[in-house]
Amino acid sequence: MPLNIDWQQILLHLLNFAILAFGLYLLLYHPIKKFMKKREESYREREDKANQTLESAREKSEEYARKLADADREIAEKRKTAEQQVSAAREEMLKDAKKEADAIVAKARETAREEKDKAMKEANAQIKEIAVEMAEKVISHGADDAFESFLAAADKQEEKDES
Amino acid sequence: MKKQKIIVSAVFAAVIAALIAGIILTDSLYVRTEDISDVMEDAVLHERNRVALFGMEVNPGLISAFAVTAVLLVFAAIVRIFVIPRFKTVPGKFQMLMETLVGYFDGQAKLNSPHRNSFLGAYVFAAGIYIFVGTILELFGFQVQAVSGVSVALPAPLSDINGAIALGCLSYLVILGGGIVNNGIRGAGKALIEFSLPISMSFRMFGALLSGALVSELVYYYMALSFVLPVVVGVLFTLLHAVIQAYVLVMLTALFFGEVSEPHVKKPKKAKTSEV
Structure with a gap:
């Protein structure tokens, strides 16, 4: 053959390279690629996990923010209700107090009127009594004595009233 | 300080002078059996200096190929048994090197053939490593005994045609297999269109690696050129074309594989326009 081309040697070269390629694949290429793939998967898993954790944290943060907003709204509503209740109770109490005060005033007026009437009645009775007593004295002691006696009796009555 | 520098320089110059004298004095001990044209012709054709292997006479390139395979398989086995089980999530230097190598070839396969690349990745990994290490082998100049009795340095396996x-x-x-597996007859057709590919790939590699070997032979043949030049020519040139040839074969194989294994997409038919 020209250029010393030898088919047998070509086949020997092919056999040699086939053995080498198979050996290198089995001993180096496949195990190293497998290791690299495994490491890549582990990194991807870590990344996914980190992303999931971030997502979960974000969701929780949103949930807490939502809950806080709900709580604020609830607090505001409760405060409003409480204020309304307090206001209603205050008005009710004021109304009751007014009613009570009115009743007290009315009662006081009634009592005062009753006492006044009673005092008037007693005064009338006393006046009647004094007048009768004076008339009796006038009749028994004359007119001058009667006048003196009337003045003395009036003074006595005044002192009694003051005491 | 200055005195120390002078002493070191003097010792260094003396050692260099002694080495040169030794090399020149021992040169007459070796008798050249071959002319430079014979050496270069044999480096191309390997017709004279053949090596015995299991009763056959083969080119030294085949011995180199077997040696490269043996070295690589032993290295791979050692790495598989002792290193890979100790791989860490945060890689050390050696682990980084191995991962970069595998990642590079796998990346080339994925880049050029996104649809199907697992087999291509493994193939280009083996081919790239084989070409690189095979080419580096010629730097070491391991000697084997030829049938003619002459000692022959092992060449790069791919400098053997x-x-x-x-x-x-x-x-x-x-490439053809990738086309058939992915696209059937259409894929085979696509690969067969590039019928010149095996010849061009073979002879490109042969030519590139042979040129490196020939330049090295030429340089090493002449004593006067054997002092400073071999370092530059031998090491750098060999390293450079080892990388380039590995890269070129890997690129071409991956590129054509990707081209023939690309799924066929039917072009939408143009709507016929009625003539007025």
Whole structure:
């Protein structure tokens, strides 16, 4: 053959390279690629996990923010209700107090009127009594004595009233 | 300080002078059996300095190929047994190197053939490593005994035309296989259109690696050139074309594989316009 081309040697070269390629694949290429793939998967898993954790944290943060907003709204509503209740109770109490005060005033007026009437009645009775007593004295002691006696009796009555 | 520098420089100059004297004095001990044209012709054709292997006479390139395979498989086995089980999530230097290598070839396969690339990745990984390490092998100059009795330095496996043809044709077969598996007859057709590919890939590799070997042979043949130049020519040139050839074969194989394995998309038919 020209250029010393030898088919047998070509086949020997092919056999040699086939053995080498198979050996290198089995001993180096496949195990190293497998290791690299495994490491890549582990990194991807870590990344996914980190992303999931971030997502979960974000969701929780949103949930807490939502809950806080709900709580604020609830607090505001409760405060409003409480204020309304307090206001209603205050008005009710004021109304009751007014009613009570009115009743007290009315009662006081009634009592005062009753006492006044009673005092008037007693005064009338006393006046009647004094007048009768004076008339009796006038009749028994004359007119001058009667006048003196009337003045003395009036003074006595005044002192009694003051005491 | 200055005195110390002078002493070191003097010792260094003395050692260099002694080495040069030794090399020149021992040169007459070696008798050249071959002319430079014979050496270079044999580096191309391997017709004279053949090596015995299991009763056959083979080119030294085949021995190199077996040696590279043996070295790589032993290395791979050691790494598989002792290093890979100790791989850490945060890689060390060696782990980083191994992962970068695998990641690079896998990335090339995925980049050029996004639809189907698991087999392509493994193939280009093996081919790239084989070409690189095989080319580096010629730097070490391991000697084997030729049938003629002459000592022959092991060349790069792909500077042997049989090795280059084997790898070029195998790459083409991988491309053809990818086309058939993914696109059936259409894929096979696409691969067969590029019928010149096995020849071009084989001879490109052969030519590139042979040129490196020939330049090295030329340089090493002449004593006067053997002092400073071998470092530059031998090491840098070999490293450079090892990387370039590995890259080129990997790129071409991945590129054509991706092209023929790309799923066929039917073009929408144009609506016929009625003539007025």
